[in-house]
Structures are given as structure tokens and as C-alpha cells.
Amino acid sequence: MEKGSEKKDYLFDTSALISLGVINLIDLVFEMTGIIITPSVLKELEEFAKFDDAYGKASKEVIRNKEKLIVRDAGGKEPTNHIQSTDNELFYLAKEQSLTMITDDIKFSRHVDGKVDTLFSTFFLTSLVSSGHLPKEKAIDLLEKLRTLRNWRNNIIYLTMKQELERL
Amino acid sequence: METEQFNIRIPKELLQDLEVVSSLLKVNKSEWVKTKLAEEVHEEKNKLIMELSTLYAKGIISKEKVGESVGKEIADEMEFIKNKALESAKRGIAHGKGLRKKGLSF
Numbered sequence: 001m002e003k004g005s006e007k008k009d010y011l012f013d014t015s016a017l018i019s020l021g022v023i024n025l026i027d028l029v030f031e032m033t034g035i036i037i038t039p040s041v042l043k044e045l046e047e048f049a050k051f052d053d054a055y056g057k058a059s060k061e062v063i064r065n066k067e068k069l070i071v072r073d074a075g076g077k078e079p080t081n082h083i084q085s086t087d088n089e090l091f092y093l094a095k096e097q098s099l100t101m102i103t104d105d106i107k108f109s110r111h112v113d114g115k116v117d118t119l120f121s122t123f124f125l126t127s128l129v130s131s132g133h134l135p136k137e138k139a140i141d142l143l144e145k146l147r148t149l150r151n152w153r154n155n156i157i158y159l160t161m162k163q164e165l166e167r168l
Numbered sequence: 169m170e171t172e173q174f175n176i177r178i179p180k181e182l183l184q185d186l187e188v189v190s191s192l193l194k195v196n197k198s199e200w201v202k203t204k205l206a207e208e209v210h211e212e213k214n215k216l217i218m219e220l221s222t223l224y225a226k227g228i229i230s231k232e233k234v235g236e237s238v239g240k241e242i243a244d245e246m247e248f249i250k251n252k253a254l255e256s257a258k259r260g261i262a263h264g265k266g267l268r269k270k271g272l273s274f
Binding site: 032106109110113118119120121122123124125126127128129130131132133150151152156157159160161163164165168 | 214217220221222224226246249250252253258259261263267268
């Protein structure tokens with residue numbers, strides 16, 4: 001990005017970073033936005049990176065750019081019912097600092113709906129296409145690649161996004 | 169785990185086959201049938217909900233129709249996911265257009 005331009009910062013959870021790592025968009029996303037994470041997300045990524053599977057490779061991709069990550073901690077926090085402590089940190093940081101959170105954790109996203117702003121990581125696919133940095137056909141291919149876990153939830157995300165990409 | 173009785177009539181030949189299977193595997197007949205049934209039901213349920221999700225995502229059936237088939241909880245979740253995916257897509261488009269307007273390249 002050009003020097004002096006304002007990059008909007010987004011808060012990312014592990015699931016979103018792994019998704020973007022799986023489809024090799026991490027470098028581009030680092031260029032277009034400030035990536036804020038919490039210490040527990042960094043720790044989770046480091047744990048995943050110990051393995052050689054798809055998640056491990058994706059985590060390694062993210063950690064390769066560790067110096068570009070903005071690691072922030074939330075202030076005093078009370079446990080939120082039904083969500084893990086990692087998610088708790090993310091929730092409080094997003095709320096305290098009015099950050100938009102990028103998460104592919106549907107359960108978490110539903111829990112915090114209405115309390116903090118969340119988006120799926122596929123936000124970056126349409127952003128990159130409409131800014132001219134990614135061809136539409138390539139974005140659709142990457143969307144297909146994201147469907148590594150074929151369940152009905154991901155199916156809805158895939159079909160909805162594909163429809164929107166095809167309209168561009 | 170709470171259980172409920174479910175009676176079915178099966179052909180004699182099938183019952184004899186079950187006897188053979190349970191004898192060779194050295195398992196209880198009922199337990200083996202319960203396990204196999206659970207696996208099949210789980211797989212079929214996932215397959216059918218997958219098909220339902222496709223129809224819903226494409227706007228071919230309504231949330232209400234989903235609810236009638238699989239219950240309000242899944243219907244609500246499907247609606248949330250579709251709306252969030254749509255929101256993410258549209259805001260992404262706006263974000264990208266903003267970057268293009270500013271003439272930002274990277």
C-alpha cells in the first residue's frame with residue numbers, strides 16, 4: 001500500500017487467519033489492512049504450526065509475517081457464557097476498541113451478534129476482486145478451495161459468496 | 169442417555185443373517201444394529217440437511233420451510249449464516265471500491 005495511506009485495522013481470530021492462509025491470501029491481506037490479534041490467537045497459531053497438515057501450513061504462513069501482526073490485549077474482562085477464553089479476549093478487545101472482527105467461527109459470531117461487528121473472512125475475496133487486485137475467476141477458485149470442510153454451514157457461505165462474486 | 173422403544177418387523181432371512189453377523193463378530197445383535205443404524209441415520213441426515221442448505225442458500229425454499237423440515241434452531245442458524253455471508257460479501261465489495269477510488273495499489 002502507498003506510504004501515508006490509512007490502512008483500516010481489523011481484529012482477526014484464528015479461524016479467519018487459517019482460512020486466508022489456506023487460500024494463500026495472507027500476504028495480500030497484510031498489504032491491504034492492519035491485522036490485529038490477541039496473544040491467545042498467536043499462541044493458537046503457534047500450536048497449529050507444529051503440524052504439517054493444511055491448518056499447520058496455513059498457520060506457518062501467518063507466523064512467517066509475525067512482525068507485521070499487531071498483538072493487543074483486552075483490558076479487564078469477565079467470562080462470557082458459553083465461549084472459550086480465546087474468544088472472550090477477542091470479544092472484549094473488539095468491544096473496547098470498536099473493532100470489526102473477522103471470524104469464520106459461526107458459533108462465536110452468532111453469540112456476539114449485535115454486541116460487536118463481525119464479518120467472515122470471505123469479505124476479503126470480494127474486496128480484492130472489486131479493488132481489481134484479484135480476478136473474479138481466481139476468487140471463485142479460491143472460494144472452492146475454502147470448502148475443505150464440506151458441511152451444510154460452509155455450503156451456505158460458499159453458495160452465497162459465489163452468487164455475489166458472479167454478479168461482480 | 170434417554171432411550172425409547174422402536175419396534176420393527178423384519179424378514180426372517182434378515183434376522184438369520186443378523187444372527188450370523190453377530191456370531192462371527194461376537195457382538196450383541198441389538199447393539200450392532202443400533203450402532204449401524206446410528207451411523208446410517210447420521211450420514212443421511214447430514215446429506216439431507218446439505219441439500220436443504222443448498223435450496224435455502226439459492227432462495228428456492230424459505231426459512232419457514234426449512235423450519236418445518238428440520239426445526240427452528242437449524243433454520244435460524246441457516247438464516248444467520250446466509251445473512252452474514254451476504255453482509256461480508258457486500259461490505260467487501262464496498263471496501264474494494266473504496267480502495268480503487270483512492271487509487272491504492274499493493
